[in-house]
Amino acid sequence: MSDEQIIAPRFASTEERECSLLGQNFINQFCIFLKTCRIYDPDNNNYKLQLVLTNDLIQDHFRQLGDLTLQLQSDYLFYCGVRLRTEYDLESNAVYLIEFFRKLGISGFMFDIGFTSEGLRQVVKLLLAAEADGVNSYDEMLRRWQQAGVEFVEVLPPMVESLEQADQSRQRRLFAKKAFFSAISNLKSVVSAIGANRSVDLTRTSRVIHSLVDQVISDDAYLLELTALQAHDEYTFKHSTNVCVYAICLGNSIKLNKTELANLGFAALFHDIGKTRLPLQILNKPTEFDEAEWDLVRKHPTYGVLAIAKTMPFDENSCRAILVAFEHHFNLDGSGYPYVKFQRRLNLYSKIVAICDVFDALTSGRVYRKDAVSPEHVLRKMLEQAGTKFEPTLLKAFISTVSLYPPGTLLLLDDGRLAMAIGRSRHDLFRPRVKIIGDMFQLYEIAEEVDLSQRDEVGNYYRSIVRAIEPQELPVNLSHYILQSFQ
Numbered sequence: 001m002s003d004e005q006i007i008a009p010r011f012a013s014t015e016e017r018e019c020s021l022l023g024q025n026f027i028n029q030f031c032i033f034l035k036t037c038r039i040y041d042p043d044n045n046n047y048k049l050q051l052v053l054t055n056d057l058i059q060d061h062f063r064q065l066g067d068l069t070l071q072l073q074s075d076y077l078f079y080c081g082v083r084l085r086t087e088y089d090l091e092s093n094a095v096y097l098i099e100f101f102r103k104l105g106i107s108g109f110m111f112d113i114g115f116t117s118e119g120l121r122q123v124v125k126l127l128l129a130a131e132a133d134g135v136n137s138y139d140e141m142l143r144r145w146q147q148a149g150v151e152f153v154e155v156l157p158p159m160v161e162s163l164e165q166a167d168q169s170r171q172r173r174l175f176a177k178k179a180f181f182s183a184i185s186n187l188k189s190v191v192s193a194i195g196a197n198r199s200v201d202l203t204r205t206s207r208v209i210h211s212l213v214d215q216v217i218s219d220d221a222y223l224l225e226l227t228a229l230q231a232h233d234e235y236t237f238k239h240s241t242n243v244c245v246y247a248i249c250l251g252n253s254i255k256l257n258k259t260e261l262a263n264l265g266f267a268a269l270f271h272d273i274g275k276t277r278l279p280l281q282i283l284n285k286p287t288e289f290d291e292a293e294w295d296l297v298r299k300h301p302t303y304g305v306l307a308i309a310k311t312m313p314f315d316e317n318s319c320r321a322i323l324v325a326f327e328h329h330f331n332l333d334g335s336g337y338p339y340v341k342f343q344r345r346l347n348l349y350s351k352i353v354a355i356c357d358v359f360d361a362l363t364s365g366r367v368y369r370k371d372a373v374s375p376e377h378v379l380r381k382m383l384e385q386a387g388t389k390f391e392p393t394l395l396k397a398f399i400s401t402v403s404l405y406p407p408g409t410l411l412l413l414d415d416g417r418l419a420m421a422i423g424r425s426r427h428d429l430f431r432p433r434v435k436i437i438g439d440m441f442q443l444y445e446i447a448e449e450v451d452l453s454q455r456d457e458v459g460n461y462y463r464s465i466v467r468a469i470e471p472q473e474l475p476v477n478l479s480h481y482i483l484q485s486f487q
């Protein structure tokens with residue numbers, strides 16, 4: 001590495017210098033611990049000593065600077081965003097770590113406040129096991145990470161070298177995927193804190209929501225694509241995250257500002273938090289509820305109020321979340337639940353969340369469900385309820401946000417081919433961007449992406465939609481095609 005490549009900022013601020021110093025100490029200690037773990041098992045005194053020393057440094061860092069991020073970017077290590085001014089020679093710990101991260105296919109990790117020495121023990125065990133198994137991909141690391149369920153730490157994907165060179169859309173997709181799944185995993189840890197009646201730290205939640213807001217503002221297409229996926233076992237988390245993404249998109253289309261979008265996203269993410277107080281056998285019941293069960297389900301808005309009030313800091317943000325949790329099943333005409341004596345004027349955020357909630361409940365998992373109806377069909381049904389159940393202006397804004405053919409809608413085209421909508425076209429609401437997934441005889445392994453609003457030289461469209469296909473007409477697992485773009 002040449003000297004001119006290592007250009008340290010000439011006038012680094014005191015904070016940056018302090019941060020850099022903490023970072024150097026940390027990577028040295030972390031490497032010692034890593035090397036110790038290669039030799040000794042957890043019962044050994046050396047192991048125990050290095051575990052304590054490394055954890056002490058992390059806890060010190062939390063006290064001084066909050067969350068801790070260590071990440072490899074273009075051949076350098078960055079500690080909480082500050083490039084480490086350390087030796088990058090072959091013998092250095094920095095290079096040892098860089099090589100280690102590259103070998104595993106990751107760029108580093110982020111420790112959040114709450115991380116403990118037990119977590120540290122698990123993390124190093126995971127890293128070394130992955131190394132021994134020859135893992136060399138972020139996706140596989142992420143899978144192992146999630147399977148191990150280590151709390152308060154995230155493994156980070158490799159950074160693309162340069163924005164200009166990189167395929168920008170791929171990078172945006174990766175960012176979208178990361179933000180989306182971070183929202184889900186964060187929600188899980190908040191829910192477990194609430195379940196235990198512990199007060200929750202919302203720093204990370206608010207960071208995740210801000211990153212969702214930023215991405216919606218720059219281009220909401222990739223996040224909307226992800227809402228079409230469904231995790232079988234995590235319905236509530238996925239549903240809440242979808243509702244959060246839809247709400248931010250809708251809020252953005254009616255020109256709410258960034259702070260309002262973050263507040264709205266926060267309220268949307270926790271709208272169903274009261275459901276965590278319902279018995280699991282009701283939540284997972286595959287058949288219809290009986291009357292007694294319905295009575296209980298109708299209590300989840302009230303339970304939501306109590307859960308938020310009890311566990312979150314009392315500020316404007318959580319008060320609004322309380323309001324949305326309470327009001328999201330009220331209809332415009334005063335019907336809905338829970339029972340109240342007098343009709344209420346509903347809060348704007350509640351009306352937004354109500355629309356997003358119903359749409360997701362009726363279409364979620366649309367790429368898996370056998371009994372699913374097409375999103376187009378759901379939107380038409382919802383339009384019939386504009387004015388009674390939903391606020392008409394907001395509903396129209398929602399439809400133009402997700403478009404008439406939201407991602408995941410299966411379409412028959414006039415050339416006889418099958419396509420799956422993946423997003424709006426910039427030019428025409430009725431002509432989405434699609435993936436051509438097959439024809440009458442076969443499904444393709446690799447789907448070609450096309451924009452149905454494109455025309456030939458004489459102005460004719462290359463392809464048009466004949467109709468939307470109801471999912472049960474053609475049971476195809478579409479998740480494969482969606483995830484293809486996010487690899």
Ligand SMILES: [Fe+2]
Binds near residue numbers: 272300
């Ligand atoms: Fe609900």
Ligand SMILES: [Fe+2]
Binds near residue numbers: 272
């Ligand atoms: Fe909901």
